[in-house]
Amino acid sequence: MMLVMLIVASTCCAPFTYGQIMDFGNVLGVAQGKSPWSSENDYYYDTLNPEHAQPVITSPAQQFLINEGDNVVFPCVVTNLGEYNLIWRHGDKLLWILLEKNGERLEQEMTMGDSRLSLEGTALSLRDVQGEDAGSYTCEISSKPPRTLNHTLDVRVPPAVFPANNRSVVTVKMGSSVTIACLPYGKPRPSITWSLKRCEWLIASLHVSQGRKLTRAPSGNRLVVTNAQPEDNGMYTCTADNGAPTTAKAVITLQVMFPPKVRVEEEEVITGVSYSATLACFVEAEPMAKVNWYRKGDIPVDPLRLVKKMDVRRRYSLQFDMVTLEDFGVYTCNATNYMGNSSAVIHLTGRPKPVRYFSSPQGDENTTYTLVWDVESYAPVLTYTISYGNESDPEDQWVNLMVPGTSSSSSLHSSSHTFDNLQPGATYNVQVTATNEFGESDVNETFAFSTLREAGNISPEGDKPTGDQHPHPPSHQSQDVVSETDEEEEPSQVTPIKDAATVGTTDGEGAKPTLQEPQVIHDGVATAESSASAQDSAAPTLTPAERRTQMGAFLTAIILSCFFS
Numbered sequence: 114m115m116l117v118m119l120i121v122a123s124t125c126c127a128p129f130t131y132g133q134i135m136d137f138g139n140v141l142g143v144a145q146g147k148s149p150w151s152s153e154n155d156y157y158y159d160t161l162n163p164e165h166a167q168p169v170i171t172s173p174a175q176q177f178l179i180n181e182g183d184n185v186v187f188p189c190v191v192t193n194l195g196e197y198n199l200i201w202r203h204g205d206k207l208l209w210i211l212l213e214k215n216g217e218r219l220e221q222e223m224t225m226g227d228s229r230l231s232l233e234g235t236a237l238s239l240r241d242v243q244g245e246d247a248g249s250y251t252c253e254i255s256s257k258p259p260r261t262l263n264h265t266l267d268v269r270v271p272p273a274v275f276p277a278n279n280r281s282v283v284t285v286k287m288g289s290s291v292t293i294a295c296l297p298y299g300k301p302r303p304s305i306t307w308s309l310k311r312c313e314w315l316i317a318s319l320h321v322s323q324g325r326k327l328t329r330a331p332s333g334n335r336l337v338v339t340n341a342q343p344e345d346n347g348m349y350t351c352t353a354d355n356g357a358p359t360t361a362k363a364v365i366t367l368q369v370m371f372p373p374k375v376r377v378e379e380e381e382v383i384t385g386v387s388y389s390a391t392l393a394c395f396v397e398a399e400p401m402a403k404v405n406w407y408r409k410g411d412i413p414v415d416p417l418r419l420v421k422k423m424d425v426r427r428r429y430s431l432q433f434d435m436v437t438l439e440d441f442g443v444y445t446c447n448a449t450n451y452m453g454n455s456s457a458v459i460h461l462t463g464r465p466k467p468v469r470y471f472s473s474p475q476g477d478e479n480t481t482y483t484l485v486w487d488v489e490s491y492a493p494v495l496t497y498t499i500s501y502g503n504e505s506d507p508e509d510q511w512v513n514l515m516v517p518g519t520s521s522s523s524s525l526h527s528s529s530h531t532f533d534n535l536q537p538g539a540t541y542n543v544q545v546t547a548t549n550e551f552g553e554s555d556v557n558e559t560f561a562f563s564t565l566r567e568a569g570n571i572s573p574e575g576d577k578p579t580g581d582q583h584p585h586p587p588s589h590q591s592q593d594v595v596s597e598t599d600e601e602e603e604p605s606q607v608t609p610i611k612d613a614a615t616v617g618t619t620d621g622e623g624a625k626p627t628l629q630e631p632q633v634i635h636d637g638v639a640t641a642e643s644s645a646s647a648q649d650s651a652a653p654t655l656t657p658a659e660r661r662t663q664m665g666a667f668l669t670a671i672i673l674s675c676f677f678s
């Protein structure tokens with residue numbers, strides 16, 4: 114009815130001014146941004162623009178996840194735009210207006226000074242995306258009713274992470290529980306992983322891997338360490354990752370306080386007068402311990418004469434450039450912190466080191482064996498103590514004997530001893546210690562050697578020897594005679610006579626013959642000789658010394674016969 118009244122009034126009265134028309138517009142709600150053709154008004158009208166002629170947005174709405182610093186294009190494909198306006202908004206902020214009129218494209222940028230924005234046709238382009246660019250982007254056409262398209266932009270902000278409460282160092286007493294945490298930042302929210310790198314001195318002490326994943330299951334950005342122990346010391350790294358090209362890390366150092374633990378590098382250091390020596394101990398402690406060296410328990414080491422050092426492995430050393438006689442003795446490495454103290458003892462001595470054996474375990478004689486050894490001693494060796502016995506005998510029944518020591522221009526001394534009257538085919542155990550003016554060496558591992566079986570006990574074709582085949586006992590020729598023979602004759606120049614039942618081999622350099630299995634010869638001569646020898650008992654087995662003596666006598670007889678002939 115109101116509309117009808119207006120029409121009637123317009124025909125009867127003078128024309129309305131523009132201001133009057135606007136007043137009517139206020140009444141109709143136009144000033145409030147409402148269309149005069151709104152359905153809220155009670156009227157009937159014909160559509161000015163048919164539906165098929167209205168602009169249409171054909172692009173779908175999208176959600177974008179962009180790394181900070183990248184570029185993005187928001188599509189908005191429109192058909193039948195005609196002379197309608199196209200507007201881009203970021204939330205409530207107007208970004209761009211596009212108008213095409215009479216075939217001419219008119220653009221108006223509303224965000225002055227932001228060169229990152231531009232139009233690509235009807236699409237909006239944004240370069241160098243920043244975190245504050247995230248939100249809703251709307252493409253709107255000023256049709257009645259308006260057509261809109263909403264895109265969502267999420268900006269992936271590279272992660273950052275910081276220690277909780279800015280505590281990059283966390284200290285706790287041994288046996289307590291502690292929580293270490295880090296605070297991650299970024300979009301989307303980063304995930305956290307933990308790793309541990311132990312301190313270098315702890316790696317050397319505990320022999321553990323330098324980097325490893327934690328065995329305790331981490332809980333997000335917080336890590337709980339229960340019953341903290343020294344091996345929990347180290348640098349805990351929390352790594353934040355949200356898929357951005359880069360990750361972020363924060364390092365939190367955990368210091369578990371515990372009293373010192375001292376272990377020596379060597380319990381005994383062997384040296385000599387005028388030689389150098391180094392005593393060393395490893396100290397584990399948190400906080401770092403104060404280390405002092407004492408001599409004979411409570412006498413501080415002279416700091417003016419000796420050099421004390423400490424390396425990254427917390428190895429503390431005491432160096433002697435030139436040991437004197439008064440330096441030998443017991444030294445103590447003592448470590449102290451406010452959690453407690455501990456110490457370890459090192460002996461500086463001049464006594465010999467344990468003996469080392471060089472003989473073959475298998476001897477090449479039936480009743481004798483020569484043992485060869487050496488020993489490191491900075492002072493002359495006074496005596497060697499030898500204990501030996503058959504392996505079937507208890508150790509308290511072993512034979513003990515002493516042989517003269519040796520002196521050498523170097524610290525290495527070599528010696529040997531020949532055992533006589535041994536049982537053929539038996540195994541013996543032996544121990545040798547060396548003694549000098551500073552004491553006796555420790556007993557090295559027991560050395561075992563075996564003698565050869567007698568030739569008469571080895572029968573051809575594996576048969577056992579008969580009852581009348583008993584070997585003759587070894588000769589008891591004096592050692593003096595053997596020594597004289599050794600000086601007169603060179604063993605390597607004489608070929609000893611071998612028994613018919615044995616075959617000896619030499620290495621071409623005067624090596625002792627090696628007994629082998631007897632060989633049966635089936636020619637006539639060998640048979641005759643075998644028949645002749647069958648009437649007597651088996652030929653006696655001569656020792657090398659007896660053979661050399663026999664050969665010397667034989668050569669002497671030949672020389673005398675030539676002289677008198």
